Amino acid sequence: MAGGIGSRLWPVSTPEMPKQFIDILGVGRTLIQLTVDRFSPVCTMDNVWIVTSRRYVDIVRRQLPEIPEENILAEPEPRNTAPCIAYACRKIAMRNPDANVVVASSDAIILDNVKFIDAVRKALDFTEAGGTIVTVGITPTRPETGYGYIHAAGAQEGCVGKVSEFREKPDLKTAESYLEDGGFFWNAGIFIWNVNTIDEQLRKYAPQISAVMDELAPSFYTEREQTELERLFGRCDKISVDYAVMEKSDEIYVIPCNPGWSDLGSWGSVRTHIDMDTDGNAVVGSDVRMFGCKDCIVHTSGCDTVIIEGLEGYAVASKGGNLLVCRLSEEQHIKDFLASK
Amino acid sequence: MAGGIGSRLWPVSTPEMPKQFIDILGVGRTLIQLTVDRFSPVCTMDNVWIVTSRRYVDIVRRQLPEIPEENILAEPEPRNTAPCIAYACRKIAMRNPDANVVVASSDAIILDNVKFIDAVRKALDFTEAGGTIVTVGITPTRPETGYGYIHAAGAQEGCVGKVSEFREKPDLKTAESYLEDGGFFWNAGIFIWNVNTIDEQLRKYAPQISAVMDELAPSFYTEREQTELERLFGRCDKISVDYAVMEKSDEIYVIPCNPGWSDLGSWGSVRTHIDMDTDGNAVVGSDVRMFGCKDCIVHTSGCDTVIIEGLEGYAVASKGGNLLVCRLSEEQHIKDFLASK
Numbered sequence: 001m002a003g004g005i006g007s008r009l010w011p012v013s014t015p016e017m018p019k020q021f022i023d024i025l026g027v028g029r030t031l032i033q034l035t036v037d038r039f040s041p042v043c044t045m046d047n048v049w050i051v052t053s054r055r056y057v058d059i060v061r062r063q064l065p066e067i068p069e070e071n072i073l074a075e076p077e078p079r080n081t082a083p084c085i086a087y088a089c090r091k092i093a094m095r096n097p098d099a100n101v102v103v104a105s106s107d108a109i110i111l112d113n114v115k116f117i118d119a120v121r122k123a124l125d126f127t128e129a130g131g132t133i134v135t136v137g138i139t140p141t142r143p144e145t146g147y148g149y150i151h152a153a154g155a156q157e158g159c160v161g162k163v164s165e166f167r168e169k170p171d172l173k174t175a176e177s178y179l180e181d182g183g184f185f186w187n188a189g190i191f192i193w194n195v196n197t198i199d200e201q202l203r204k205y206a207p208q209i210s211a212v213m214d215e216l217a218p219s220f221y222t223e224r225e226q227t228e229l230e231r232l233f234g235r236c237d238k239i240s241v242d243y244a245v246m247e248k249s250d251e252i253y254v255i256p257c258n259p260g261w262s263d264l265g266s267w268g269s270v271r272t273h274i275d276m277d278t279d280g281n282a283v284v285g286s287d288v289r290m291f292g293c294k295d296c297i298v299h300t301s302g303c304d305t306v307i308i309e310g311l312e313g314y315a316v317a318s319k320g321g322n323l324l325v326c327r328l329s330e331e332q333h334i335k336d337f338l339a340s341k
Numbered sequence: 342m343a344g345g346i347g348s349r350l351w352p353v354s355t356p357e358m359p360k361q362f363i364d365i366l367g368v369g370r371t372l373i374q375l376t377v378d379r380f381s382p383v384c385t386m387d388n389v390w391i392v393t394s395r396r397y398v399d400i401v402r403r404q405l406p407e408i409p410e411e412n413i414l415a416e417p418e419p420r421n422t423a424p425c426i427a428y429a430c431r432k433i434a435m436r437n438p439d440a441n442v443v444v445a446s447s448d449a450i451i452l453d454n455v456k457f458i459d460a461v462r463k464a465l466d467f468t469e470a471g472g473t474i475v476t477v478g479i480t481p482t483r484p485e486t487g488y489g490y491i492h493a494a495g496a497q498e499g500c501v502g503k504v505s506e507f508r509e510k511p512d513l514k515t516a517e518s519y520l521e522d523g524g525f526f527w528n529a530g531i532f533i534w535n536v537n538t539i540d541e542q543l544r545k546y547a548p549q550i551s552a553v554m555d556e557l558a559p560s561f562y563t564e565r566e567q568t569e570l571e572r573l574f575g576r577c578d579k580i581s582v583d584y585a586v587m588e589k590s591d592e593i594y595v596i597p598c599n600p601g602w603s604d605l606g607s608w609g610s611v612r613t614h615i616d617m618d619t620d621g622n623a624v625v626g627s628d629v630r631m632f633g634c635k636d637c638i639v640h641t642s643g644c645d646t647v648i649i650e651g652l653e654g655y656a657v658a659s660k661g662g663n664l665l666v667c668r669l670s671e672e673q674h675i676k677d678f679l680a681s682k
Contacts, residue, residue, distance in 0.1 A: 010648075011646070011648075287682065289678055289681055289682065291671075291674070291678060292671075300664060302662065303662050303663065303664055304661070304662040304663050305352070305662075305663045305664075305679075305682075306663070306664040306665075307351075307352075307664070307665050307666070307667065307675070307678045307679070308664075308665075308666045308667070309666065309667040309668060309671055309674070309678065310655075310667065310668040310671060311666060314651075316664075316666060318659070318664055320645070321643065321644050321645040321646075322644065322645050322646045322647070323641060323644055323646075323647040323648070323649075323657075323659055323664070324647075324648050324649075325648070325649045325650065325652060325657060325666060326648065326649070326650040326651065327650060327651040330632075330633075330650050330651060333632070333650070334648070337630055337632060337648045337650065338646075338648070340630055341628065341630065341646075
């Protein structure tokens with residue numbers, strides 16, 4: 001899934017070039033490239049499918065030339081994750097009716113890929129027979145209030161366990177109790193299922209979306225596909241797969257895993273994934289000189305010389321003529337600042 | 342005089358495009374254009390001469406197309422103000438042996454031009470007969486430690502008075518005593534003299550420079566001029582006219598004046614010359630949005646959208662891929678920061 005606009009990492013991420021297409025960590029690969037790399041032990045390039053917005057198709061082609069062009073699906077408009085997943089899985093099912101699928105966002109990072117792929121393999125083995133959905137549950141390392149949680153009492157790392165329920169983003173106190181309890185995991189939006197299973201589940205819990213897909217399906221792999229998609233995709237309910245299926249179905253399992261996952265959802269989280277200097281400053285940029293600064297994230301890869309003096313706990317980011325200087329403690333307001341004009 | 346490199350206003354001012362060629366106040370005219378505009382009541386464009394570095398000649402031509410090309414003099418290398426002035430005045434004297442001249446830098450601003458030109462006219466009247474040099478002395482409005490001072494006990498605003506001596510940049514306590522005393526004025530580097538007078542004074546106090554000019558002069562207004570200048574100009578002593586002549590001569594006068602002068606020598610001083618919002622933020626830029634900021638100067642005219650949150654007393658400046666964020670209290674270190682790589 002590569003349709004997001006990543007507004008929280010403005011100005012490096014913009015609607016024209018959102019974060020999944022950016023080398024946000026300064027490692028030489030964009031987040032979507034890192035994501036595809038990550039799955040290469042379990043998935044050949046022929047079997048990688050990207051669902052993105054129409055406006056990003058060319059970027060995806062450019063960044064992932066090894067993926068067949070027909071595997072890049074263009075949503076006419078964003079309808080959240082359920083229609084996106086329904087569309088991709090239906091297409092995959094038409095080509096391979098028994099396909100066992102991993103769904104993941106294209107803009108997260110994972111540090112321990114071996115551990116992660118090990119969990120994914122176990123999940124794929126588990127779902128192959130059909131009838132079940134597995135999510136990867138990230139073992140929480142802090143009482144994070146920015147993620148949803150999966151409750152699965154007694155679930156063990158590396159073993160598939162039954163999910164009791166999904167929980168919305170908690171307040172700090174609740175998050176702390178989750179961490180203490182030990183049976184709660186971050187919902188990273190990574191799902192493993194057999195295409196037949198998700199089809200059944202969507203028919204049961206999101207019949208409106210399944211009906212649209214039934215109408216669309218005859219056009220798939222024909223020259224009418226994009227026209228039909230333009231006409232019908234927008235009719236799908238705008239709903240996440242979490243709400244549409246996960247929270248309703250009884251067949252949801254989790255595989256707890258602690259692979260160093262982050263959704264890089266904010267400048268503060270990006271900072272923690274870049275090597276810091278002894279003052280806690282994380283820098284992506286060619287010639288960034290810092291004086292008397294502490295605990296800052298600086299992302300100015302398009303700049304020549306950058307001089308920053310006397311900042312503590314700030315994000316400084318620049319790209320394409322846009323500039324952000326903002327306390328990390330206030331970064332949740334960046335969206336409002338952008339909308340303020 | 343337009344040869345400076347304005348490093349204290351980096352990155353808006355750079356060696357490639359220093360501050361005299363920039364619309365630093367966002368008023369629609371660059372500082373050198375404002376300077377030429379300023380003298381138009383007393384000087385026709387035919388009589389304006391610019392001495393600059395070779396590398397800036399094209400910029401001067403572009404910004405001041407109304408000035409005859411041959412009036413733009415190109416120094417092969419910077420040798421401080423005495424050789425620069427000696428060269429220009431010698432050329433002017435060859436064309437008009439009785440020329441009465443005002444020398445000024447091209448990167449200062451003056452708010453009350455009527456008052457200033459009134460003082461300049463009086464100074465020109467005074468020097469016309471020859472034998473005297475008049476400097477414009479700016480009535481101090483604060484105990485500034487960044488300027489040299491002119492001591493002229495009892496000198497009255499708008500009246501030419503005798504200078505007792507020039508004083509180096511003082512410490513704060515000394516500057517405060519100057520302000521209290523009342524007989525001290527800022528040395529703005531604005532000099533008025535008859536070309537014969539400066540020639541005499543240079544022969545007396547800077548004979549080495551005069552000797553180089555004697556050797557150069559036969560080439561002036563010929564096609565050999567630039568070649569000869571390349572060969573000989575670098576031989577001139579590297580010295581300011583203040584040290585070479587002003588501090589030694591007995592014929593120095595001052596006309597005190599309070600025209601709202603500033604050399605715009607730092608981001609802090611630029612800030613005070615731009616309209617501020619109610620929080621004391623001075624902004625030059627197209628779409629600059631400030632949140633929780635106080636007493637900042639923001640100069641991002643090349644940028645699209647700029648969001649700045651939570652800064653108090655900072656300079657934020659961006660141009661051509663370079664970026665500065667620095668406390669105004671630390672801005673005297675910008676030169677060091679630039680040299681630090």
